[in-house]
Amino acid sequence: MTVGVTARLDRIGTDGRIVNVPMDHGITLGAVDGLRRIEATIDAVTRGGADSVLTQKGIAPRVHPNKNGAGYIVHLNASTTTGPDTNDKRLTGTVTEAIRAGADAVSLHVNVGSDSEPQQLEQLAQVTRTAAEYGMPVLAMTYARGPGVDESDPERLAHAVRLAEEAGADVAKTAYSGDAASYERVTEATSLPVIMAGGDPEGNEATLENVRGAMDAGAAGVSIGRTVFQHDDPEAMTRAVTAVVHDDRSVDDALDRAEL
Template structure:
């Protein structure tokens, strides 16, 4: 890695661990709960301990000034749930556009196993080359997602994260396999830091247990969106996740210390 990439990774994480809150869902889902007043949500999650937030480039002016010194990631592809196929992620910006928006890093989503895999692989390969020229880190969101792919299958997830490294990503986000034992093989599939997505667990305690399991398996943190920004108390939920990722607490202790009732 170059000094620029190393420096910017430190802006979006803490000591090699990461609590990211992606909020690019306005493109995918519209102005859902937590995103209408995105300024207040960004302020809350970063006060709670999020290391960085992530949006599409057009929201940048609503991010800066509300992120309390946290890092900023610009996402560079997307799709909508009302379109013909939400797996068909199309480019929405460039590294230069992200830098103009004040980004510390960029991210890109690939659905490994989908019918759009080939085009997305090509685009990610081009993006990592472009980003390297500017010394800006790339977060690859590599999901196991397609007609013949189980999204929590450890073998498919392991392939997905390795694909991210093979294409030059600096950080890799993927789904959680459901338990620490199986997710360990996913983390061992790459030398890059692995982050888990939030998924749809049943309640705060189960969300935090998934984070604890991923960390025990060797993950470097989370990139967790709606579980945090749509929470009744985003600040406290961000704090609870941060307590697990950065301070090594278990789910129960993190809930207690964050003053969350599950």
């Protein structure tokens, strides 16, 4: 790992742990609640303790004035819910465009087991190759998704995060398997930091239980989007997640701390 990658990883996390709030959903879902006035949401989650936020490159001008010193990740592929295949992620940006947008890292989504997996593997290889030239960290969002694929199967998830390492990424993000014991098989499948994806909104306690379980299983943090940015109080929800990830609090303590 080069000094540039190390320095930039420090900007998207704290002491090796990461609380990231992805807000690239506008390209996938449209201007949903929490993203219409994305400036206010970015301000809220970073005041709540998020180490970094993530968007597509075009939102960069709305990010920088409102992120309160937090790190910034630019996502490089996408699909929409109105298209023919939501698993078919296509490139929307490049590493050099992300650098021009002021990014501290880039991310790319791969659906392992989908019909479009081969193209996405090529995308990830291309991104990691270019990113290495610039000392830019790569967050690989590797999910178990596709026809007949169990998206919470720990063996499938373990394969997904190992794929991220094999392709040259620096951090792997994947879904939660449902409990700490099975998620250990995921975090132990790679030497990379593994961060847990949030998934569909589940409510405060259920979300924090998943965060607690992932951290107990050896995760390095979380990347939670809709459960945070669509919350009635995004700042408070971020504060609760941060209490678990960075302060090793219990779910009850985190809820109390955030007054949720």
